[in-house]
Amino acid sequence: MSQRFPRRARPLVAVAAITFASFGVAAASHVAKRGPDLYARLAVLQVVLAPPDKLPEDALAFLKKFGPRGVPAIASRAREGPIPDELFAILAASAGAAEIELLAASVVGAAEARRKDALQALARIHSEAAARAAGPALADTSPDVRNAAREALRGHPESVLSAAVADCMGSSSFSPEFVAEVLVDEGLVSAAVGPVSAGLRSGEPIRVYNALYLARATFPRFPPGAGREAALVLGISTALPRFEPGAQLLSIEVLAALSGPAALEALCEVAASRKMSVPARLQAIEALGGRRDPRVSDTLDKLVRVERSEMRVAAAEALGRVGTEEDAARWLEKIEHGEVDVEEREALLRAISVTGAVALAPRLLVLSRTVDSDRLQKAIQQIAAKDPKACIPSLMEELSSAQPTPLKWIDDELRTMTGHQPPWSGTWRTMAAFEKERAALHKDWAFWWNLNKEKPPDEWHVSAQREAEAGLRSPKGVDRASAVVRLAKLSPANLEERLVPLFDDPEEIVWVRVQDALAGRPSPSGNEVIRGRLAGGTEREQARVARLLGLRADPSAVDPLLLLLSSESASVRREAARALGKLSDRRVSRPLVTLLRDPANDVRDAARDAVAELADRSIAADLLRGLDSEDADYRLSCIQLLGRCGTKAAVRPLVGFFHDKSQAVQESAISSFQNLTGIRPSVLDPGEQELRRWEELVERRQK
Structure with missing residues (x-):
């Protein structure tokens, strides 16, 4: 330096050297700090600019190895425009809270793998913002993506789940059952109340139905609690009049699943409101039939008094289900005192029968002496069926003094309950003869009751079966036929085996009864x-x-x-x-078809009817060949059957018989032609064009 610079310049040179050294150290430090980011940006740029089928593997490998330090570069590029799925997977693997917005953009609308990567990243971040971003995926069409969204929402508070459910309520792929399962799994069923109420208020059909289906899938098993239930019921009740019938029925199904007083009040209002559709009111009445409450009884009682037709019937049956024996006694007293009109009487009898008030059977039987009512008879039958042992003495007592018409149905009811079939001709010419037969009938029932009143009802039918089987061996055909009817009414499991010995019975009446007993109950065995x-x-x-x-x-x-x-x-x-x-x-x-030539007329007729019933066109060629037969009966049968079993090939042969010398053949040919084509022949001597039209018509019909 002493050789190059004068002495006076040396301080300046030293200062300059120190300055340049400082800049070099700063530059080296900057490169050391920012170099990885620059490399990452360069690698991202390489991937973005490369063709989709030729992504640079070295750049991807560098970014994967770089891990979280490469995320800012990828995120920066993603904010500018779309990036390949491979880059997004690297971003999702190490993303943090700063990338939630980018992840949320791929939760809906992207490829399935990308949606899953985004949701898994949001689950790992595990913040409220991440959970909100994952919410729309609860309505994804892919089960795997929905489960990934479920994991992203796991462990978050009720407010977060409620917001997530609300976000996806307007989707057509919303799965109420899956969302209900998520809420139940998290123990936050009440999170559905807010979205359901909001969906009902929205008035949008898709949101309304999704809300109702979610409520139906959730609240029957896991009630939302008294306070929240009241809010839910208020939302349903407010929106209910505006709903279409299908939504109304769903709403009532939800209300019926809730057990609180607000839901009960809402059901009562729907049942009583004539502004609601008839199906909705009927469903509300049905739901009220399962709840015993003074408000329910008052509502149903009013409906029985003022409504008509099916509404009154439904209200009466529901009233019977919630009523007690004391209620039934009060209703019967109103009927006995004539305080009700005929329609209300019938409805109250229906309600009494549903309560099953056995203690009222004697009074109902007394009433039957003066009131001619099928509903009264059915009420007695329904009550007696619930407790036969308690009702049989009353029925027997009434039978002892009954007139012909009530005696018949009382006797039938006793036979149905017990299986016992006492002898009874049912015919008489004088009142004295009737009273004699009635006394004999009552004596038979009294004898049977003394023998069997201590036995359980199940044993009554066993005894009745033994009685009927003994009757099958009677030397009198009438008795055997009667025994078959009695045994068939008891419906034993092996009825066929019991009646087989009568298949060759010489009495036709016995076989007719056997046939009637077995025809309608086929079973493989x-x-x-x-x-x-x-x-x-x-x-x-x-x-x-x-x-x-x-x-x-x-x-x-x-x-x-x-x-x-x-x-x-x-x-x-x-x-x-x-x-x-x-x-x-x-x-x-x-x-x-072979039997059409049978020597016996009745066999030929049976065969022809059977072939016509089968209507099998595969035998058309056989029938066409039969038209050339010298056997006139066989030829006529083939003509008749071509209408059911023919093809277009039968048109011309049938037309050829329109002018046969036999009128029976002519009429049969025209009838078969009409069955085959569906039209009557417009002319009896058609040209070629008309014949082809008819053939095309047959072909179209048979297709």
Whole structure:
């Protein structure tokens, strides 16, 4: 330095050197501090500018390794415009409170993976702001995303959950059951009250229905508490008149699930208001029928007095459910004193029957002497069914002096309750003869009661079954037929096995009763028992069993019935054909067509009716070939069946019979043509164009 600078300049040079050194140290410090951020920004820029299919792996790896220090650079870029999902995943993995706004933007509308990443980041941040941002995802269409939102909301206070539910209440993908599950899991069911009330007040259909469905999914199992329930009921009651019928029914369902006094008062108001729809009022009345309260009784009692038709009926049944025996006695006293009109009397009798006040049975029976009312009889029957042992003595006492009409239904009721079937002709020419029969009937019931009054009612039917089965072995056909009817009324589980011995009974009246008893109660086990009688049975038994299998529509009977078509007995073939026509199995069509040539007229008729009932077009070719048969009856049957089983190929052959020398053939051909095409032939000598039009018409109909 002594060689380059004069002595006087040396201080200045030293100052300059120190200054430059300070700048160098500052620059090095700045680079040391800001270099990673610069590198991160550069890496972000590389990723953003790269094509989607050629993202720079080294830049992504650097940003992942850089972790939280790279988040500001990614966030800065995200605020300027969209960023790739790979960059967003790195951002979400290390995001903090400063990035909540960016995460919230991806909670709705982004790809599913991105929505999940955003929600997982919000769950990790775990602040109220993060929870509010996650709220809209409760209505996401993806279950995985909804569960991620659930985790983001876990552990937050009621106000946060309430706000989150309110945010998603207007979504069409809102799931009330899922949101209810979230609230129950958090133990904050009351958080639904605010959003539900706000949704009802909004008047928007989607919000109204979501609010009601959420209330229905939540509050029946977990009531919101007295104070909050009152607010909820007020919201529902205020909005209820404006709702459409569907929303009204949902609202009443919610009110019915609440147990507080406010909900009860609201239900009473709906039931009594003629401004509400009829279905809504009926549902409110039904709900009131499960609550015993003076206000409920007063409301229902008023409805019974002033309403008409179905509303009065519903109110009476609800009144009966909430009423006591004392109430029923008070209602009956009003009827006995003539204080009510006919309609109110019928309604109160309905209410009395629902209460099941057994102690009133004697008074009701006395009333039946002067009041001709089906509802009164039903009331007595319903009460007697609830406690037969308590009511039978009253019924027997009334029977001893009853006139013909009440005696009949009292006797029927005793038979239904006990299963006992005393002998009773039901016919008389003089009043003296009637009184004699009535005395005999009463004596029989008194004898039965003395034997069975100590037994439980279940044993009465067991005894009745034994009596009926003994009657099946009676030498008199009339007694056997009566025993079948009695046994059928008792409905034992194995009725088919008990009646099998009567399948070949010589008395037709016995078989008719057996058929009536078994036709309407098909069961796989019973069908198997009946099918077992086809093999080795007499001709009479086979014919009867075939008819019974058809009446029971047993699909497993097709094969054994097909075998019966070759029986030597015409009656067996006839009944088998009739039964097969009822089984709707296309396999039987061709065998039945063969029977159209059977030597027995009734067999041919049965086969024709069965084929017509099946309406199987797969046999059209067989029927068309039958038109060339020399057998006139067979040819006529084929013409008649083409109307049900034909295709467009049958149009021209049928037209060819319009001028047949036989009038029966002409009429059958025209009738079949009409059944096939759906129109009457406009001309009897159509040209080619008309024939084609008819064929196209058939083709369109059969498609």
